Amino acid sequence: MLDILIKNGTVIDGMGKPANKADIAIQDGKITAIESVIKAKSLQTIDASDRIVSPGFIDIQNHSDSYWTILDQPSQFSLLSQGITTIVMGNCGASLAPLLSKESIKSIQKWHNLSGVNVDWMTMAEFLQYLGNVPHGVNVGTLVGHSTIRRGILGDSTRPVSDDEIKIMKNILTNALDQGAFGMSMGLVYAHEVNSSEQELRTLATVLNPKQKYLSVHLRSEDSHILESLDEVIDLALIASVPIKISHLKVRGKKNWPLFERLMTKLEIAYHQGINISFDVYPYDTSWSVLYTYLPKWTYEGGRDQILKMIGDPVTRRKIWDYLKAQEYDFDKVIVSEASSAPNFVGKSLKQIGDNQSVSAEEATLNVLLAGGAQVMVFDHNLSNEHVELLCASPLSMIATDGAGHSTEHPHLIHPRCFGTMPRFLRMIRENKLLKWEQAIMKITSEPAKLLGLPNLGQLAKDKLADVVIFDPKTITDKADYKNASLVSVGIDGVIVNGKLSYTNQEVVGLNGMVIKR
Ligand SMILES: [Zn+2]
Numbered sequence: 292m293l294d295i296l297i298k299n300g301t302v303i304d305g306m307g308k309p310a311n312k313a314d315i316a317i318q319d320g321k322i323t324a325i326e327s328v329i330k331a332k333s334l335q336t337i338d339a340s341d342r343i344v345s346p347g348f349i350d351i352q353n354h355s356d357s358y359w360t361i362l363d364q365p366s367q368f369s370l371l372s373q374g375i376t377t378i379v380m381g382n383c384g385a386s387l388a389p390l391l392s393k394e395s396i397k398s399i400q401k402w403h404n405l406s407g408v409n410v411d412w413m414t415m416a417e418f419l420q421y422l423g424n425v426p427h428g429v430n431v432g433t434l435v436g437h438s439t440i441r442r443g444i445l446g447d448s449t450r451p452v453s454d455d456e457i458k459i460m461k462n463i464l465t466n467a468l469d470q471g472a473f474g475m476s477m478g479l480v481y482a483h484e485v486n487s488s489e490q491e492l493r494t495l496a497t498v499l500n501p502k503q504k505y506l507s508v509h510l511r512s513e514d515s516h517i518l519e520s521l522d523e524v525i526d527l528a529l530i531a532s533v534p535i536k537i538s539h540l541k542v543r544g545k546k547n548w549p550l551f552e553r554l555m556t557k558l559e560i561a562y563h564q565g566i567n568i569s570f571d572v573y574p575y576d577t578s579w580s581v582l583y584t585y586l587p588k589w590t591y592e593g594g595r596d597q598i599l600k601m602i603g604d605p606v607t608r609r610k611i612w613d614y615l616k617a618q619e620y621d622f623d624k625v626i627v628s629e630a631s632s633a634p635n636f637v638g639k640s641l642k643q644i645g646d647n648q649s650v651s652a653e654e655a656t657l658n659v660l661l662a663g664g665a666q667v668m669v670f671d672h673n674l675s676n677e678h679v680e681l682l683c684a685s686p687l688s689m690i691a692t693d694g695a696g697h698s699t700e701h702p703h704l705i706h707p708r709c710f711g712t713m714p715r716f717l718r719m720i721r722e723n724k725l726l727k728w729e730q731a732i733m734k735i736t737s738e739p740a741k742l743l744g745l746p747n748l749g750q751l752a753k754d755k756l757a758d759v760v761i762f763d764p765k766t767i768t769d770k771a772d773y774k775n776a777s778l779v780s781v782g783i784d785g786v787i788v789n790g791k792l793s794y795t796n797q798e799v800v801g802l803n804g805m806v807i808k809r
Contacts, residue, residue, distance in 0.1 A: 292334035293318050294790055300339030300761065305346040305736035306751040307729050315344060317636040317757040320790035324753060335792065337763050337785055345732045346749050347376025347758030347788065348713050350690035351739035352507070352538050352571040355386045356380040356433065357399040359408065366802055367428040367696030369615065371794045373713040373769075373780050376758040376787075377748060377807065378696070379739075381434035381582045382538055384478025388418030389435065389467045391443025398438040398483065400595075401581045401666065404631050415467035419806050426802035428793060429696070430758070432743070432809075434476040434507055435467045437495065438483045447594050451486050457494050466497050471732035471808025473743050474504035476538075479520070480584050481597075482591040505534040505567075505742055511629040512541045513578075517550055518557065525561045525568070534567035536742060539693045543578055543673050546619060551678050558687055569742065571691040572682040573733060574716045576674040577773070579628065579693075579706040582660055582667040587614045595665040602657050615653040622652030624672040626773070628704040630663035637704060641669075670706065670773060683716060684725040689734050689742075690716045699777040708774045711769025714780035718768040728764065744809050757790040 295317040302313045304323060314329040315322060350370060354363040355378060370378060380386065385398040390413045396405065412418040414437065422431055440460050444452065452460065464475060475495065478484055496506055506528070510520040521537075528535040531736040542551050559567050583591050583598055590601050590611055601607040622641040630636050636644055636659050645655035659667055682688055694709035708715075713735060740749025747756045760783065767782030779797050786794035788803040 293323070293331050294335065295787065295792065296329060296331065296336045296623055297339050297344055297759070297761065300342050300344035301730045302751060303343055303345045303729055304752060305732055308731050310343070310729060315751065315759070317787065318687050319383060320757055322751060322753055322757050325751060336414050337761065339784075341765070342761050342784060343728065343762065343764050344751070345611060345760050345762070346736040347564070347760050347786065348374045348735040349395065349693050349739040349743075349749055350378045350692050351376045351536070351689050351742065352382050352693045353378040353380050353695065354382060354402065354693065355695040357383070357402040358695035359399070359403045360697055361422070361427070361431065364696060364698050365427045366698070366799045367712040368692075368698045368799055369777065370696040371714060371786055372690070372783065372787055372797065373427065373711065374408070374760040374762060374783050375429055375713060376760070376804070377430040379432050379434065379473060379743065381436050381472065382476045382507055382693075384436045384438035384476055384481055384484050386433055386436035386439045386476070387521050388412060388415045388433070389440070389443070389463055394446055395439055395443035397447075398436055398442050401481065402598045402668070404666065406525055415470040416510070417473055419471055419808060423806040426475055426591070427804035428799055429788065429804040430807050431804060432473055432807040434474050435464055435472045435808065437475060438481060443482050443488070445483075447596070449483050449485055449486055449592055449594055451488050454646040457491050460491070461494055463496055464495055466506055468498065468502050472504075472595035473809050474499055474506055475508070476507040476773055478509040480509060482583075482594050485511075485588055485592055493528070494531055496533050497525050499533045500531060503691050503744060505529070506537055507536045507538055507763050509538045514547045517542055517547065518553055521554060521557055525557070525566060527567060528561075528566050529695070534742065537568075537570035540570040540572055540688075541599060542678060544675065545621065548675050548678070552793060555681070555685070562687060569687050569738070570682075571678070571689045571693070571707045573693050574679055574690065574719060575706070575713055576676045576679055577671060577706070578671045578673060580669060580671060582656070582669050583665050585615070585618070585620065585656065586611055598665045599661060599805050604659050608657060611657065612653050615656060620653050621673065622656070627667060628670050628672040628706070629668040630659060631666060632664050633659065633662035636662070668703075670704075680719070680725060683719065689738050697777065699779070701777065704773075705776045707769065707771035707773060710771035710777055711780055714782060715769035717762070717764070721764060721767070745807065757787055759787040761785040
């Protein structure tokens with residue numbers, strides 16, 4: 292007796308083979324047969340006529356850990372409801388393990404207020420075991436965050452590390468990788484990584500190669516210095532001989548958009564030189580960032596307290612103001628999404644806040660940072676839609692949320708990508724014909740699985756793990772927007788995780804995710 296029989300679906304296997312009509316048999320968490328007609332008896336039969344049946348989607352760039360929702364919202368509703376069955380956390384330099392001291396958890400405090408959180412683990416092994424004690428809606432794995440290791444050693448200091456400290460960091464990274472992490476992430480723009488030396492980055496990246504694990508990098512600049520930032524990671528990939536994935540690739544700010552073409556050319560050249568380089572992209576023209584990264588780099592080299600001190604000092608404040616002015620940010624399009632200690636600013640643009648306070652938008656930016664204790668998140672409508680389409684269609688891209696799992700209730704404004712990324716991408720495939728369905732599905736299934744080194748995930752074939760999505764190609768679409776970020780996507784009929792139906796009729800019907808390791 293089968294557990295699930297999916298009948299009459301149009302099967303897209305995730306590996307790029309042409310779609311074909313077939314039935315799929317599932318038993319004990321695995322796919323046991325894919326044939327034109329399967330007649331065996333089954334506990335559950337799903338009619339997938341006029342539907343596409345594909346592998347479950349893999350979110351290679353996920354932040355459910357840094358927003359803490361992996362711990363307090365195990366169903367990960369917003370992800371499961373868009374067909375995601377596996378997530379990889381620990382991105383942008385911040386992971387929840389390994390912790391050298393409880394203080395090293397602070398690497399996530401730019402995204403989440405840490406007051407009242409309880410940490411019951413130290414090593415990667417302990418963390419993964421802790422995660423495994425609770426059932427989750429999706430399969431969960433993690434990278435090791437560079438900033439997390441750095442904070443373990445340096446605490447609140449952001450100084451360069453010594454040679455001896457690099458050796459210690461190398462050991463910590465090695466152990467965490469051996470305990471099941473998929474690779475390492477860097478967030479080179481952030482306060483606790485900006486001062487990392489070339490030697491530090493190279494030494495750590497070199498640890499990944501013999502273990503065949505990858506490096507995920509949030510570039511040092513996504514605006515005027517993006518080309519140099521890309522060169523930096525290409526050099527790193529070459530020297531360390533390591534697969535590299537750039538996180539949420541984009542060119543921020545209209546005046547920097549002309550750099551896009553050269554950016555793409557550089558990526559293609561690197562790829563043709565044999566570097567294993569890829570990137571992920573979210574299909575939206577609005578970024579979601581930590582506001583302090585809009586300031587000059589020298590203001591946040593010393594961490595959050597230093598930022599606040601500098602803004603409080605009239606002379607330094609003037610210098611920062613001059614810098615902000617010179618950047619020509621479009622403050623009308625920068626909307627505060629979260630400022631826990633100053634909630635009255637949420638939902639307003641920096642320009643609007645300035646108008647209300649009868650000051651310039653630059654002044655308002657500094658006021659908001661000060662009032663929000665430098666823990667402020669913003670939406671910025673600063674990306675080109677044309678770029679978004681080109682990035683999605685690039686042979687080097689994967690599509691990922693760069694968001695977190697949420698329920699439909701959440702205390703702050705969240706980016707609609709947390710609910711809508713995959714359905715929105717698939718709608719773009721239908722409407723704009725960017726790619727064939729078969730190619731599009733590879734970007735959210737087998738390609739991320741390959742980077743992870745998990746050949747049993749991300750494809751529909753006999754003996755592979757039964758993570759499956761059934762969707763309607765004619766109606767699939769995102770619904771979430773910036774005002775109503777928790778509107779559930781439509782067209783996802785069923786999501787099967789580890790051989791069990793987990794989502795149907797817009798409801799979670801089972802938590803069947805597992806902790807995944809490499
Ligand atoms: Zn990032």
